[in-house]
Amino acid sequence: MADQRDRSRPWPRSSPRPGPRSWRRWWAHLRARHVLHAYLFIAPVLLLFGLFRVVPSVQTLIYSVYRVELLRGRFTFIGLENFRDLLADAAFRTGVVNTLIYVLTIVPVSAAFGLGLAVLFDQRLRFGELLKAVYFAPMVTSTAAAAMVWWWLYNPQFGLFNVLLRLVRVPDQPWLMSSHTALLSIIIFSVWKNLGYNMIIYLAGLQAIPASFHEAATIDGAGPVARFWRITLPLLAPTTTFLLIYNGILAFQVFDQVYVLTGGGPAGATNVVVLDLYRQAFERYRFGYAAAEATVLFVLILGVTVVQHLYSRRFEVAY
């Protein structure tokens, strides 16, 4: 009988929602099913999450409609003025455009390269484990430290990249020094940084695909390319969905590499939303305005994630 009940409800489906009289029964039921214990176990995490995630997020939403003078304790309600100012702010608009370019580039490119490497390492390679560790190393390196090294690699006069280009007779590139190439340079750095993570997740996805699928296809005469497009890629759809959403959310919040490599320049060419938000809050002390930027970013991330999720569900398969 118990198994037929809806497990998400702490009281039986047949019985009405507990009234004052049935509280004792409901309490006994909670205890009997260990629901209470479960809540007690997750309570510390819920508390910390609420305190450090939910409360600041709600506070940010509230601040976005105020002019905030934090230390004076003066909060002036200004309605949508911060959002109106954002629309007229050229630096913010550049930040949004640059962030979107960054997201739309880095997410698919990182995933594609990660998949390529994962397919490669799924074979038995000599020094495969060592190479996997090498590719994964950037992921566990501090972004700021790695960016400092890349700053020198990108130096047009003395950097390694231009030295390599000169060897193949390609003209020197200005990399971080030009508005035309600075954002691309940051994207290349970020792809390098994220590659290992994408590779590992795809590798796990590949290894979860039953070998019998490939064996059956081989018997039916499918070649390696056909097997990849018809079996591997569709069966990796859940992994791809996860990576697109996860990488997308992180990419929208890009900050460290931009801060270290270009500081948003040259001439605002690499300004991104989080950098702009940071400057408004901690250099200009415009907390309400920065909160409005954070709110816009939140809505952007939420919107893109929902669309991504709905769209990718069309390709989900089960095995």
Next chain:
Amino acid sequence: MKRLAAFSAALAVLAVGAAVPSASWAQTKITLWYPAGDITAGASHFAEKDLWAEFEKKHNVKVEAVALDYETMQQKIFAAAAGKTIADILFIDNSWLPGFLKEEMVEPVADQKAKAWLAAVSPEIKELSDYGSGRMWGYPQYGIDIYGLTWNKDHFKEAGLDPEKPPKTWPEFREYAKKLTKRDAQGNITRVGYAIRHVGHPHGVVHKHFWALYGAGAALVDNPLALRGGKAAFNNAGGKAALQLVLDMLDTDKSTSLNFPDPRAAFLKGIASMQISETVSIHARQPKEAPELKWGLALPPVPKAGDKPVSLLGGWMYAVPKQAKNKALAWEAIEWINSPEKDFELCKKYDATPRYKVNWDKEPFKSDPYDQALKLIYPAGKNLPLNLGLNGVMDAMGGAIQKAWHHEATVDQALADAEQAANKAIADAAK
């Protein structure tokens, strides 16, 4: 009776035991936050263990100096102020002051104390201390930072220039830079005559071109001491000339390049013959990074003979936050560490320039060639404006410099756009 005696003795022991820690708890502790590392020469002494010993003994206090990471220091200070857990004394970058004043975060120096200080210190320190009508928000560090022209004497000799005579005017400066530039067989520049800062944080870009902007008669804002309001004052003939100077060196003279690293690094590596930046930084880094380098120090050049040179004066200052728990003691500690005696002692020990007029008449400052070279530059020193919108103005100006030098806009267009953005920042900050 024996039991009573034993019980009394135990009580006495307990009482003494309790009294010892309570005596140490009674001692007040004041905290000081300063930037960690080599950010400023004026913070070197904070790492000294016994720095405050005399003061601590006299006032029965404990002074605890805490080093903070420079990159996040401003945010930490702000967050701590909001959480009312801030230090009693802050050693802060001058450029942070407008933001802190916007939030009414720092205490002013008492009028009488300010008056006495301004009368006793040399003019450049007065320029750094006085925020209008004798108003002070803190005490500037010793060894203040001023931007100066530094040149490589060996490169000068090699190019047939007098190693003891730096360029004084812009035409001379351009001529010298051309002669000093070196190229390889393919014509690529391997050494620039003058190294420029054109990337990174826009504030850094403005700092290193401040001498040309102000030297040519431009300014960041029209009223440097007004906290609110005012207008950007760089979209004029002076501002245009200052941006054009480097543009001509890039395009016509080809004596500088966008492909070289930070001017100080380039200078110390021997791939730049001249650069204009923080003199304190070159003085501190040269013995470690380029021990063989022979260099000179002088005022930045002026547009034409007879013009008044201008150079950026900056540094850090001791301030007391409004949220400090021990304000009176904090001010006493600041006055003690900034007394003429301590100024002399610390400057001598850390090879820095003093602030008090009286100390300049003493050795080693009186005859030290580096200190004396600085003394000649100091009168040209100008502090950054106090405007609440300063950060936005600097962002705009830095962007204009980058756009013009990177050929992404004409000088006129870059300055016009920057003026608009700067005026908006000033208006926004004044709300």
